[in-house]
Amino acid sequence: MEKYLSQLNEAQLAPTIQKDGPMIVIAGAGSGKTRVLTYRIAYLMSQGIDPFNILSLTFTNKAAREMKERIAQIVGASEAKNLWMGTFHSVFAKILRIEADRLGYPSNFTIYDAQDSDRLIASIIKEMNLDKDVYKYKQIRSRISSYKNSLITVKAYFNNPELIEADKAARRPRMGDIYKNYVERCFKAGAMDFDDLLLKTNELLTRFPDVLAKYQDRFRYILVDEYQDTNHSQYLIVRALSDRFQNICVVGDDAQSIYAFRGANINNILNFQKDYDDVKLFRLEQNYRSTKNIVNAANSIIDKNQTKLEKVVWTANDDGPKIKVNRLMTDGDEGRYVASSIFENKMNQQLKNSDFAILYRTNAQSRAMEDALRKRGIEYRIYGGLSFYQRKEIKDVLSYLRLVINPSDEEALKRVINFPARGIGQTTIDRLVVAANGYNRSIFEVIQNLDKVDIKINSGTKGKLQDFATMIESFQVMNQTANAFELAEHVTKTSGLIREFNKDATPEGVARMENIEELLNGMKDFVEEQKELADTTGSLAEFLEDVALATDLDNDKGDDDRVALMTIHLAKGLEFPYVYIVGMEEDLFPSAMSMNTRSELEEERRLFYVALTRAEKQAYLTYTLSRYRWGKLIDAEPSRFIEEIDDEYLEVLTPVNDPRQNPMLSADIFGDVEPSPNTIRFKKPLRKKMEKKQPPKFVPPPKLKPVSKTTGNPANLFDGKLTVGNIVAHIRFGKGEVLKIEGAGADVKAEINFENGGVKKLLLRFAKLEVI
Numbered sequence: 001m002e003k004y005l006s007q008l009n010e011a012q013l014a015p016t017i018q019k020d021g022p023m024i025v026i027a028g029a030g031s032g033k034t035r036v037l038t039y040r041i042a043y044l045m046s047q048g049i050d051p052f053n054i055l056s057l058t059f060t061n062k063a064a065r066e067m068k069e070r071i072a073q074i075v076g077a078s079e080a081k082n083l084w085m086g087t088f089h090s091v092f093a094k095i096l097r098i099e100a101d102r103l104g105y106p107s108n109f110t111i112y113d114a115q116d117s118d119r120l121i122a123s124i125i126k127e128m129n130l131d132k133d134v135y136k137y138k139q140i141r142s143r144i145s146s147y148k149n150s151l152i153t154v155k156a157y158f159n160n161p162e163l164i165e166a167d168k169a170a171r172r173p174r175m176g177d178i179y180k181n182y183v184e185r186c187f188k189a190g191a192m193d194f195d196d197l198l199l200k201t202n203e204l205l206t207r208f209p210d211v212l213a214k215y216q217d218r219f220r221y222i223l224v225d226e227y228q229d230t231n232h233s234q235y236l237i238v239r240a241l242s243d244r245f246q247n248i249c250v251v252g253d254d255a256q257s258i259y260a261f262r263g264a265n266i267n268n269i270l271n272f273q274k275d276y277d278d279v280k281l282f283r284l285e286q287n288y289r290s291t292k293n294i295v296n297a298a299n300s301i302i303d304k305n306q307t308k309l310e311k312v313v314w315t316a317n318d319d320g321p322k323i324k325v326n327r328l329m330t331d332g333d334e335g336r337y338v339a340s341s342i343f344e345n346k347m348n349q350q351l352k353n354s355d356f357a358i359l360y361r362t363n364a365q366s367r368a369m370e371d372a373l374r375k376r377g378i379e380y381r382i383y384g385g386l387s388f389y390q391r392k393e394i395k396d397v398l399s400y401l402r403l404v405i406n407p408s409d410e411e412a413l414k415r416v417i418n419f420p421a422r423g424i425g426q427t428t429i430d431r432l433v434v435a436a437n438g439y440n441r442s443i444f445e446v447i448q449n450l451d452k453v454d455i456k457i458n459s460g461t462k463g464k465l466q467d468f469a470t471m472i473e474s475f476q477v478m479n480q481t482a483n484a485f486e487l488a489e490h491v492t493k494t495s496g497l498i499r500e501f502n503k504d505a506t507p508e509g510v511a512r513m514e515n516i517e518e519l520l521n522g523m524k525d526f527v528e529e530q531k532e533l534a535d536t537t538g539s540l541a542e543f544l545e546d547v548a549l550a551t552d553l554d555n556d557k558g559d560d561d562r563v564a565l566m567t568i569h570l571a572k573g574l575e576f577p578y579v580y581i582v583g584m585e586e587d588l589f590p591s592a593m594s595m596n597t598r599s600e601l602e603e604e605r606r607l608f609y610v611a612l613t614r615a616e617k618q619a620y621l622t623y624t625l626s627r628y629r630w631g632k633l634i635d636a637e638p639s640r641f642i643e644e645i646d647d648e649y650l651e652v653l654t655p656v657n658d659p660r661q662n663p664m665l666s667a668d669i670f671g672d673v674e675p676s677p678n679t680i681r682f683k684k685p686l687r688k689k690m691e692k693k694q695p696p697k698f699v700p701p702p703k704l705k706p707v708s709k710t711t712g713n714p715a716n717l718f719d720g721k722l723t724v725g726n727i728v729a730h731i732r733f734g735k736g737e738v739l740k741i742e743g744a745g746a747d748v749k750a751e752i753n754f755e756n757g758g759v760k761k762l763l764l765r766f767a768k769l770e771v772i
């Protein structure tokens with residue numbers, strides 16, 4: 001037997017060496033599902049299967065990279081290079097580029113991110129003269145996304161009276177027209193949004209039998225990790241591709257299905273055995289990740305769900321310490337407690353920062369954690385939130401680069417045609433859009449043919465537009481010989497971006513320059529890495545593809561020693577020795593918005609199961625007695641999920657230095673002291689253990705004023721240009737409305753009601769705000 005196979009137990013070995021036919025591995029967390037997939041690929045290759053014939057689909061690109069590295073250790077790097085591995089989106093984007101012309105797309109199509117889609121939808125709503133309070137672009141985008149993920153094309157939409165009626169009933173009778181417009185505009189811009197990557201793949205495979213046959217023949221062995229979270233569109237792709245050889249291996253855990261809100265369909269895993277003939281079902285029962293206390297506690301939680309496949313999960317690992325439950329007064333105290341506990345654990349047990357993770361239900365909860373970690377001098381990294389590539393200055397650079405690759409890219413063009421300012425006003429841009437729509441051409445083509453088109457623009461402005469086009473064309477010429485880094489360096493200088501950002505000597509301006517530098521460094525690394533790992537040149541097109549599909553997790557090279565902060569959704573599949581799950585409160589976790597039906601509540605419970613099972617050695621749960629939500633301090637109650645864990649696995653602590661019991665202790669001192677190990681049981685709240693009957697308390701989000709103008713320009717806030725009513729974006733707190741401005745000069749402060757953090761007073765000199 002091959003040596004590496006001895007690193008599997010018997011139950012894992014069976015699916016690993018089951019070479020052919022459809023098979024499913026259903027097993028609980030930490031039982032080695034991902035390990036089985038990895039070793040199975042190595043095994044297939046050792047059996048002479050060509051790596052070009054193996055397709056492996058993972059939840060993140062990071063997971064794919066790690067798998068590839070492990071396989072490379074077993075079978076050698078040169079062979080592993082040729083495996084098809086990645087997320088659904090990244091793998092099928094590659095295939096779509098190869099086959100683009102079948103669908104009438106250029107192979108250099110742009111991938112629009114959520115922000116690009118939002119902007120396009122907002123501008124369509126404006127062009128159609130619709131009321132933007134009724135037609136909210138974010139809602140429209142999520143409707144369009146769910147149509148696409150259910151394969152409802154524009155044509156299918158208009159053929160479906162039920163959908164039309166539903167939108168009428170929702171007082172959005174023009175929904176179908178917006179959808180149609182949106183699809184046409186994306187097509188004209190040579191752009192696909194995220195959902196298109198799956199929708200168009202389905203279209204490709206159904207409309208062109210020869211293409212289907214080609215990829216069926218190529219992907220003779222297909223493997224899918226985290227199968228429980230596939231959506232309908234992904235399901236159909238997998239079915240179509242595996243139809244001929246039926247060598248399909250999926251692994252998953254129904255208890256970890258947590259993306260129903262994004263269209264994931266748990267039935268995909270439940271019905272797998274009906275979809276194929278002679279499916280071999282494998283179960284893994286031994287957990288290698290966590291201590292007995294953690295495994296048993298997690299089992300006791302998931303037991304409360306009615307809809308589930310019965311599974312056994314046990315571990316031969318040590319009992320380990322019990323799960324610590326801690327009650328704190330406020331989120332500030334919670335942050336200080338977590339930071340000091342990490343500090344102590346590090347000191348006492350010689351641990352690294354990267355041994356710790358802090359998991360939360362909502363991104364907004366990171367702020368208190370960050371503050372406390374910073375005060376303690378503990379390095380951390382936040383995953384999720386506004387990703388690096390979505391920052392304004394980075395998107396500006398990327399927009400120029402996107403135009404080099406695909407000048408039809410309308411959203412990129414609108415973003416930079418007058419940034420840095422070159423005297424091309426909004427009216428001109430509006431006229432260009434109208435002309436482009438009229439001629440059914442891209443805006444860039446209209447600019448290239450200004451003398452031939454019917455458009456009211458004065459000759460001075462025409463000159464400026466032509467200069468812009470000439471500049472982009474000159475970048476395109478350079479792109480034929482330069483690599484991504486060389487080109488980007490040239491573009492940032494020539495376009496005037498560097499000069500523009502250099503003008504701004506405020507801390508925000510300096511930070512922007514640093515970010516651009518970081519982007520350029522990243523591109524340099526990318527060029528080097530591509531040469532080594534993938535045998536390609538590191539072209540700009542490759543770089544942009546990588547960026548468009550990067551999730552925040554993917555940027556993590558795993559080599560820095562930081563505490564990981566992320567939402568539970570992002571933590572799926574990962575593991576950490578020490579895990580803190582914070583904000584264990586009713587209405588927060590389970591979320592107030594997900595308690596209306598049993599199935600929503602069960603999804604929240606699965607989310608908690610995922611959170612707890614990330615921990616290897618020790619898990620901590622914390623909750624507070626009061627918390628700011630949407631700007632109001634509200635009383636909080638401990639989460640029902642704490643009560644649902646069998647008592648024997650818990651150690652419930654109440655800090656003896658609770659400030660209410662000892663007024664001598666200030667909050668600061670409190671934060672520096674680890675709560676005494678003397679445990680005091682807290683009295684369980686007098687309410688029914690199981691699901692609450694009364695409707696949840698839901699504090700509605702503040703009404704934001706509609707976005708008045710989407711200039712995207714950086715607000716020079718120091719100048720005091722910010723006014724009451726402006727909508728701004730903050731890197732951590734998200735969107736917010738300016739309520740009040742006070743102070744003068746360098747001390748101007750704004751009171752802002754943020755979606756994710758409630759009302760905050762910020763010193764504009766330091767606050768990284770952007771008017772949107």
Ligand code: ATP
Pocket residue numbers: 007008009012027028029030031032033034035036253256287288289572573574575613
């Ligand atoms: P999840 O459901 O969270 O995705 P999983 O079922 O995919 O978990 P893995 O991540 O593959 O589980 O394995 C969990 C941990 O246990 C990993 O650190 C893995 O290396 C380790 N492991 C799995 N099987 C074995 C084994 N036979 N011997 C030793 N360690 C193992």
Ligand code: MG
Pocket residue numbers: 033034035225573
């Ligand atoms: Mg896994």
